[in-house]
Amino acid sequence: MQLAEEVPLMRLERITKTFPNGLVALRGVDLEIARGKVYGLLGANGAGKSTLIKILSGTFQASGGQIIWRGAPVQWSTPREANEMGVATIHQHIPLVPALSVIENVFLGASGRWRRDASLHARYSDICARTGYWLDPDRLVGDLSIGQRQMVAVFQALGTGAELIVMDEPTASLATEEREVVYRIVRHLSRVENKAILFVSHFLDEVMALTDCVTILRDGEVVVRANTCDLDETRLAEAIVGRQLVALERSPAKQVSASAPVQLELRNLASPDKLSPVSLKLMAGEVIGIAGLLGSGRSELLHAIFGADPDATGDVLVCGKAVRRSTMAAVRAGIGLVPEDRMRQGLVPAFEIWRNTTLPALEGVSSRGIFPRRETERTRGEDAIRRLKIKAPSPDSLVTELSGGNAQKVTIAKWLFSDVKVFLLDEPTSGIDIGAKTDILLLVRELAAAGKSVVIVSSEFEELLAVSQRILVMRDGRCIAQREAHGTSEQELILLAGGQSAACTHAAQPMKSV
Incomplete structure (x- = not known):
């Protein structure tokens, strides 16, 4: 499948990268990027995507090969040089300054007395108007959710006026409505403003919907270069992992034995302005999924269980014994948390x-x-x-x-x-390729089979349906419904989480301990 010939804004020729420890990350990668197009860059974790992005954005120096920008060879030694030439990168791990405001972060590279420059407020308002998304410009970035910080990073890229915008997993931590904002921005930038977009994503449906062309890396080499219209999700997935994938079957209707011991019990666990009282029992070998939209209280529930919320009230018991309200006590009791923000909280x-x-x-x-x-x-x-x-x-x-x-x-x-008895997994597959995602979901099943208890939060409700026996639905800090995984559907969970009146009438019954 040959792509139509175009005059490229950027061309990468035979790019290689070998790190001092001997790791070969890229093996002669070619890539052409033209204005007015959205290019998908795909690959499993470790395939070389992030390394390639860091090279074309000036963070890394290539070991070999050449970057051609606007028809001339270039060699950027810093991200600032690339940015000044017209390349803006939205990284997966958002490099913002928490102590500064939204507008200060958006125009972080501006020179002069920029914090008091009224013209920047006009430019900020223009960005909000172009995207249809508004954030208080004076709010501290440290007080924002992950999704909101991601939108600040998008604004930051738009504020540079770049010709090429690289988006590395821009929707991985976003709620559905925020993803739609990103989609709208991508389409506007490419079709109306004639920008070039390099879009990295593990969500194959959005790759199919948004991109014009796709390049797939595997083990540092290009294995597919094609027009998106010539592919489908199955072929993308198989090219990414290099093998045919077998979809995870849903959890069987058979429930955990009633004689299984209670491993985790919550008694009126709550937190002021964050979490309404929750009571539940989780058996050994049971997986409970937590469904809800961004801001519904999913993470707050896990943090309260783990003792990371000093304002929490109520009781947490592991194997019948009360756990003091501290993370150290939770770990000693056998509770392990995999947080949503892995770099800030998990590593x-x-x-x-x-x-x-x-x-x-x-x-x-x-x-x-x-x-x-x-x-x-x-x-x-x-x-x-x-x-x-x-x-x-x-x-x-x-x-x-x-x-x-x-x-x-x-x-x-x-x-x-x-000796972890209860695993709390907050978006464990966020930003992970389809092969690694399957590995982690299979691991959840293995943990349950070994008698561990698992509470898993995911924005991808089909994942919850694949591994859970029960699913709790949260909205506005409350558990508003409970469903048996085998007796519900992704559509019903979406309706419940989104507050559809028909679903609420059916589902909003008082929660009971089980």
């Missing part, structure tokens, strides 16, 4: 894989329970790499060197070597 970026993996269970790798044994820790790191199929040259790799999906696997791996 220590300056640490290697092995050091992150053993953090919650240092007693098990220490002499006399006091002095950590490095070789034992490294062995744990190697076990984690093997068990979760983490793509890394060795356990000595820093987690900041990993792709988003592989870093997420480390956040999960660190709990596998502790």
Whole structure:
């Protein structure tokens, strides 16, 4: 399938990248990007997407090959140089300044006395009008949700006036309505403003709907380059993982045995202005899914269970024993949390894989329970790499060197070597490719089969249906409905979560402990 010939805004020729540790990330990648088009860049975690983006945006230097920009060879040594030439990148891990306001972050690179420049407010209003999305310009970024911070990053790219906008997983942490805003922005920029868009996503449906052309990387090489109209989601998925995927079957109708012990119990767990009282029982070997839209209270519920909310009231019991309200007490009781924001809350970026993996269970790798044994820790790191199929040259790799999906696997791996009885998983497959997503969902099933209890939050309701026995639906900080997974559908969950009156009439019954 040949693409129509166009004059490219940017052309990458035989780009290679080898890191000092010997990892070969890119092996002679060619890519052409023209104005007025949306280009999809796909690949499994570790395929080379992030490395390629960092090279074309000036963060990394290529080991070989050449970048042609507007017909002339260029060599950017910093992201600022690339940005000044007309390339803006929206990274998966949003590099914003929490202590500054929204408008200060949007125009962070502006020179002069920009914080008091009234013209910037006019430019900010123009961006809001173009996107149809409004954020208080004076609100601190540190007070925003992940989805709102992602929109600030989009605004930041638009504020530069760039000709090429690179979007690395721009919708991974967004609610449905915010995703629609991004889709509208992408279409407007390419079709109306004649911008070039390089769009990285693991959501195959949005790739099919938004992009004109698709390039797929596997193991640092281009394996597919085609017009999107010549492909379908099945062919995309198979090209990404290099094999045919078998869809996860839904959980069987058979429920966990009534004789199974109660592993987690919540008694009127609540938090002022965040979470209305929730009571439930979770059996050994049971998986409960939490469905809801962004801001519904899903993460707040998990944080309250984990003891991370100092304002929470009510009781959390593990195996019948009350747990003090602190994260340390929760870990000692056998509760493990995989947070939504992995880099800020789930990992220590300056640490290697092995050091992150053993953090919650240092007693098990220490002499006399006091002095950590490095070789034992490294062995744990190697076990984690093997068990979760983490793509890394060795356990000595820093987690900041990993792709988003592989870093997420480390956040999960660190709990596998502790005596965790209850796993709290907050968007564990966010920003993860379809192959790795399947691996993690299968791991959830394995944990349940081993007698662990799992509470899983996901914006992808079909994932909840695939692994859960029960699904709780949250809205405005309240659990407004409960469904047996085998007796509901993705459509009903969407209606419940969105507050449709017909669904609410049927579902909004008082929650009972079960």
